[in-house]
Amino acid sequence: MAVKLLCLCLLLALLCPSWARKQTCLTSASSCDECIQSGPECAWCTAPDPDIRCHSMKGLRRAGCPKSHIYNPQGLVQVVKNESSTEPADTKTLFLQPQEFSVRLRPGVSQTFPLTITMPTEQSVPELTTDTTNVPAGVNITLSRVMTGHPLFVQVTVEAAQCPSKSDDSNQNQTGPWFVHITPRGFSLSVKLEISLDCQCDCSRSREESSVACSGHGALMCGQCECYDSYTGQNCQRDKDSSFSQNVDFCRSRPKAPVCSGRGECVDGFCECEARANPQQRYSGRFCECSNFDCPYANAKICGGHGMCECGRCLCEDDWTDEDCSCSMETASCMATNQQLCSGRGMCLCGKCKCEPPFTGPTCESCPYCQNTCQQHMECVECRVFGTGRKKDRCDQQCGSLSVTVVETRDDMPQPEENISFCKMISRHDSCYFYYTFSHTPSGGQSIVARAKDCPHGLSK
Template identity: 70%
Template sequence: MLYCNCRMAVKLLCLCLLLALLFPSWAKKQTCLTSASNCNECIQSGPECAWCTAPHTNTPCHTLRGLQRAGCPKSHIYNPQGRVQVVRNDSSTEPADAQALLLQPQELSLRLRPGVSQSFPLTITMPTDQPITEMIMDTSPVPAGLNITFGSIMKGNPLVIQVKVEAAQCPSESDDSNQNRTGPWSVHVTPKGFSQSVKLEISLECQCDCMRNCEENSPACFGRGTLVCGQCDYTTQHCRGELDSFSSPGDDRCRSGPNAPVCSGKGKCVEDFCECDKRVNPKERYSGQYCECSNFDCPYHNNRICGGHGSCECGQCICDDDWTHDDCSCSMETASCMATNQQLCNGRGMCQCGKCRCEPPYTGPTCEFCPSCVGVCHLHAECVECLAFGTGAKKNRCETECSHLTVTMVETRDDMPEPGETTVHCKMMSREDSCFMNYSFSQTPSGGQSTVVQAKDCSPALWQ
């Protein structure tokens, strides 16, 4: 009997080890403080911890997946992840000074949830006489627990560097050695050997926004407790704070200052608390202790609030990742600016809001087209000939060397597109039969488009 029990114990131990190996997430120790008494304690206990603001939740502190499994509505889950917002991204409209270093963007605001990194691309345009080498980045003094690292995305000029910022943990509540425990801190990132720098305004997300709003004698707490972040507290007064500093009774408790309008003019004072006005559109609302905030009074772009790429919080657009400007209309992605030579805007312009601003005389979506530059017609003549007529020097290599070019045949020169900013007309001689080919060339993101007259011009006269 003892032998059988031992064998069974060994089997169970092996099964547990096998499950731990196959499903490591099962074996991972739960780090969220499920016994947290408030939202602040919860989010500070680990980067994966979230808080449920729905009233009467038995375990409001858990992982995001844990709260979802427990039935907490998505709109009631508080799970800050931080954000990056571009504050300043200036660029000259004139051709860049050959001796100047250009950094883009120049200033950013970062909110960090400890344990959750934030990153952004930094574009560095080097002076033309500067040899292109590995760039070393220096930073001004960084607060303890804050880590900034750099990784190269694209070499060349301009150089694109990925900047990653991460905070280790929230400071202890008992640590009063530094009053500025959660920021904001100003950190400057400077390419070694240059004076220009990028300013980072960094602050930590260690406090829950919902802790600022509370409801005393809340019906959700049977009229006897204070509702804070969805949980009832029957022991302390949370909501008075600064309001008790006003000596006047009544409406004065509903003013943000001695001479401020009651409830910011957007609500009414009921029992010393602001009840914000309702909007005709139920999705629009006023909020805040004095109804000072709204989720609709923000800039619009393309008839969409915050351009459809952010949320309106207290009259200010909070842009989604990779979007910036006060109306979130500017994309920070650079893929649409990448030329066929894998340089941003072909090294002939600046990528702004996902579009190239080309230096004259270069044009086109990626600054690869130059109608006035010598050699455009000659550069594509052999591919046009082999694709359109099956002749010429590249006729045996046409598929491999000319796949970037698309050819359309037309009957006469009048059927070709009009020449313009991105289209040029060409007349090139074929060495094979000494006849002239008439065609147009237009630069496209995938390479080029050529419209070719189907009959060659074999007369000795040149096309005037």
């Protein structure tokens, strides 16, 4: 029973895909298949007339594509055969569980699953072999032991580098299925893997002929219309032979608006956008109203170098926001020594603390104009200069941001100035008074401290 429970836990924990290195999606992809093959994080929007069809999952959501219209395959592992053993634990028979898997791979996204090997008690743990003679290059299978002993738990990882090239005219099966056997050396029993590649969108396998979305003049596939002969347009709404198709008014976004927004030519009632000198820049949209280069700049880079420009609007990468993608959403720089963001006295915006008045400082830890400023910094001054006080054992950790200058007596301290607090505090260590100033600095604070103290009976230390 314990073995079965462990197997179940491993199965639940490991049947999850791991992400490959982040890549840039082909936003100009003309089909769903081309989109999902451009990167493991790329998804396709099947909604009618979206601003953008190919982008990351978050990019499509930010562009307004409904979640229900986003196609983003991540592969799949299915257990095909999983018979249980009825033999006692000390049996002399080898047992493998599960016995058969089906693995669908999206290139760049690995699939991992567990395998249990029950060995005869007198048998040493054997080497595992994989027969991959019929599997093409780029499909890799890795075996790693999770737990050794009896039974043996093995983690199997399968990953494909990329989909086959369309130019590859070999007779070899390009997307599977391929069959692989994992066999303990010296035994005839093996685990069977059926591996296939997800290089074609599910929606590409079905066409809705004479679709209403295509004005009845074309087939709908993956949210796009494939128009029948003599019809054209995004929704196949124009007859090429009709005199109406020659009317340039069809190429205006509104009455008297420039034809094709002044960025293209009206052909058969539809805009053909002009090409830019820079091939990386392009116009798009029904009326050529969009561009991928007319977006806000930050740090001399379009969209701050942290996003993509689509129709004049920045689609930011994960962990970046704002209209020019210049605002980082990381919060580590806002973490104060009390393990609270901005000391609990402000908000972390674009990686910097916006403090609530009257608090200041990189993490809102200072309050130079508060009445309790002297009391607030007393313990750090005492431990930094005199090595006493409640914070003496953790002075470096909690008071490292305070810069301290030591003078001999209070007469050597600077003259009073605006924005500088002058403090006289008593130490519980020796009941002596000590003197210091405090002023706020960008790094945390600056104190000038008199080494000499005023102690009882008029004695100085």
